[in-house]
């Protein structure tokens with residue numbers, strides 16, 4: 001099927017893009033990689049009357065950059081850029097491991113990180129990775145700028161805090177410190193599929209004990225689920241086997257999966273537990289190695 005007709009704007013400045021969004025009002029949409037929006041339009045599940053293509057807006061970066069120890073992910077950064085970046089190893093390995101597991105190379109070539117979180121698919125991988133990394137989202141409209149933590153940005157299935165006239169300009173990931181590690185483990189039925197279950201973990205050590213922990217889950221709730229009780233159980237612990245097992249138990253408790261064609265709710269909850277254990281072991285090992293190497 002062809003999409004319903006729409007007006008197409010391809011601005012070259014952020015001010016113009018925001019003015020175009022104001023002009024289109026509630027029926028306008030930002031177009032980034034088009035990997036979620038275009039299929040929806042072809043199926044007529046979305047029928048925006050105006051599209052604002054941000055791909056020629058130079059102020060919206062297509063590169064990852066470091067800001068002190070923190071990381072900035074611009075609005076035009078593709079999954080592929082993250083997959084290949086040497087920045088997303090070690091302390092930021094949660095993000096690098098996520099990037100290479102998003103769909104297939106065709107989707108990764110075009111799709112963007114900011115587009116993924118704006119789409120807010122509960123099975124989107126980036127929502128969990130960025131929640132575990134304690135990231136925040138920078139949002140612009142013609143009225144100004146605001147910044148929201150991931151937990152406030154993601155509101156529910158395909159729902160965010162974004163207004164129709166707003167653009168996500170970048171995601172900021174705070175400095176995890178030198179002794180940190182993480183990963184993203186994803187169970188998929190076949191390569192390129194959405195997650196049956198995904199678990200993002202991130203750990204930062206402070207004097208040998210766990211100073212910060214981030215754990216977030218994909219595919220087991222109406223949006224990416226932050227496993228807060230599990231995080232709290234780890235912080236201050238020695239990161240040993242008992243602490244890991246308890247955190248994994250609490251992460252499984254935080255999951256709210258449903259029976260579907262990908263598996264039963266019980267099965268998915270058990271995968272959350274097992275993947276949280278595995279992920280935390282790997283993350284803590286990485287963080288300890290960084291400590292020894294420091």
Ligand SMILES: Cc1cc2nc3c(=O)[nH]c(=O)nc-3n(C[C@H](O)[C@H](O)[C@H](O)COP(=O)(O)OP(=O)(O)OC[C@H]3O[C@@H](n4cnc5c(N)ncnc54)[C@H](O)[C@@H]3O)c2cc1C
Pocket residue numbers: 029030031032033034035036037038039075101102103104107110111112113114115116117118119123124125126162166167168169192193194195
């Ligand atoms: C076959 C297939 C398999 C996939 N598998 C996976 C998978 O395994 N895991 C996964 O996480 N994702 C998967 N995806 C989705 C993919 O990651 C998309 O790239 C992503 O969801 C949307 O990014 P995009 O840049 O393509 O956004 P678009 O499709 O251009 O936009 C998506 C939505 O976000 C809005 N938007 C985009 N950018 C901005 C912005 N900067 N500011 C405000 N609003 C914005 C748009 O208006 C639209 O509502 C898959 C997609 C396909 C087609």
